[in-house]
Amino acid sequence: MKRLAPVLATTAVFLIGYLVCTLTFPNFASLRVAMNLLTDNAFLGIVAVGMTFVIISGGIDLSVGSVIGFTTVFLALVIERAGMPPLLAFVAILAICAAFGALMGSVIQYFDLPPFIVTLAGMFLARGLSFLLSTESIPINAGLYSHLADYALRLPGGARLTVPAMIMLATVIGGALLLHGTRFGANVFALGGARGSAALMGINVGRSTVLIYMLSSLLAGLSGIVFSLYTSSGYSLSAVGVELDAIAAAVIGGTLLSGGYGFVLGTFVGVLIQGLIQTYISFDGSLSSWWAKIATGLLLFAFIGFQQATLHMARRGRLRPAAGVAS
């Protein structure tokens, strides 16, 4: 349980925050608001899952916001201008994104470059490409889009579990299973905890690194699809800075930026906290939306401080004696 402390702390902060919102605005305590929270933050939640993998492996992926932007522009163009069936377009863009991530992972691994620089280059590249494709916002009117946008599981109280929300929940669950339940997930942790040892323990470090960045870009692509569903358009300036929101969500959720430690579920709660702040501000109506950024910044500081404190305490109380040895 001690290992789960950061996640529990994040969850507690979320619940307290929700309680505060409910006390301020009685309408907050409805399933409808909760469901909207999921829908509005679906794209962030999906991309943050990928970011969690990358950060735990000891890396960073700054390109995801641009990849989302590129995805929306690409989809709008091929669906509206080229008339490609949306489903085919989805498959195509996911393949492109996966290849893009694999490329970045390969460069990081085989040229031994810092992930920060490589994915920064990827960020400029993807953003530049989307501007090259189109500088204006292109509405998407394909039938499937309006159908998917309208489709939702109807819940009591007028609440709707939308398709973006469902995709995010599926991603979170799938990501949690992959990270915490498979050999690949264990390798991700091993890479972040002891990169040098991981190779000596027989892990294929190169393959794992490529797969991790591939997964991150793939999820960014999926997030782009969700984003285009959510806005019914493609715009090269969409999702600017989302990579930073995703990093913030992961860190608030208890993932160590230095790698080797983290939880998908924590990241999910981190996303919800950021969404909660947004929602509070829109309920209030008089606050500038920039207060959301300020609140997120303060929260980040608080959580990093909390992490350092727990790490410090863990180190002090560390070194269980070899007393468990029966001799």
Added chain:
Amino acid sequence: MDPYEDPPLLSLRGFSKSFAGQVALDRVDFMLEAGSIHALLGENGAGKSTLIKTMTGVVPRDAGTLCLGGVEIAPRSAAEATRAGIATVYQEVNLAPNLSVAQNLFLGRQPTRFGFVREREMRRRARALLAEFDIDIDIAAPLGSYSVAIQHIVAIARAVDLSARVLILDEPTASLDAHEVEVLFGVMRKLAARGIGIVFVTHFLDQVYAVCDRITVLRNGRLAGAASAGELPRLDLVRLMLGRELSAATAVRTPAAAGGDVLATFAGFGKAGYVAPFDLTLRAGQVIGLAGLLGSGRTETARLVFGAERADSGAAVVAGRTVELSSPRAALDLGFGYCPEERKTDGIVAELTVRENIVLALQARRGVFNPLSRREQDEIAARFIRLLDIRPPDPERPIGLLSGGNQQKALLARWLATGPRLLILDEPTRGIDVGAHAEIIALIRRLCAEGMALLVVSSELEEIVTYADEVVVLRDRAHVARLSGEAVEVSAILAAIAAESPALRASEAAE
């Protein structure tokens, strides 16, 4: 088991390896019997690590054959060696501290079903595996939360479970306490009883005799000798390692200096797991030598005295005042200087010029707000280049381009420029040519005559007896003997290194 009937478990014949023309291994043979614990010993640069690396394929060998169980094998990487049955556990445990013990044991080969790790099954197997080593710990806890000893045993358990027939333990005990060493030895004996052959690299002679059946000694890349532990007395072993005959060593000694005022006294000074508490008195105009095998605690003592490591017991009195040697900075302020052993990594700044390297410590002591003018720097550099005969006498040449001996002199100059009262030299003559040796030794004597106190770490016993007024002998991280005056001779030092006597007890009177 008669070694002449069955083929040995592991046999190396004619292993040779050169690095850039430097011979690191010269036709070394090595035999390991199944079920035996075999010590591989040698001083720095003897070729132990090269032998292990060529054996496990980490480094390609130039010549030699390797047979495991009578079958010739040629692993080209650590992974291949592991698959063949040769596993290595290094001093730095190569596991992931953030993963659970169970994950570490089975990383990359976890039991799975439908792609998912069967956590419960993995934990059951982990518990069963560790139970064989009599270890009962929470295998779901992160590995990093356990002591180094447990981590070593987990690493060994992992290696053995990967069907190792040969287990190489490279200095596993360097950072363990006595109880943990016993636990590890228990594990080693148990594995040997199961027929696994263990190669044990260590610097601790007591441990060799406590656990090993056979001993192989390397020296200067050659096989210096191999014998069963029972047939090789300690003194002979030390001689094999150091390559010296007791009779051969009678160097000219200068009469011991009477020694001036007491500069510093250390009482019960030590750090748990680093160096056992020791007493030491340093006098102006006296040279104290620290002798012992590699890893015996010589450098560690020097670092404690300089404050590079913080002592956790005892007290230091410098010039009549009790001082807190909490950092090199504090030692600098007291007028201490330290020339470390690893010139390349700890000492010189290769890109800077000779002048800049010389004024470095003085400038550091004066602080950023009191910079030395260029003229002062030039004067200081010119003075020491002349005084110590640094060649070429060009203060603006990057120090990395100088020979080892001249780098060493420039390092000395750096400390001399600060006008120290105590100078600590760690292996001042290592890696420099013979001519420069004599110059450095002459310099040590001159400094001493000028009233400086010196503490010199050296593995060159013949040298140490020529300049030291007192020699402290270390073994297994403790000061075991103190020789002074006429008693300072090579044979006495060797005998002290090989002796089985307990460590000198530091006096209890701390204050």
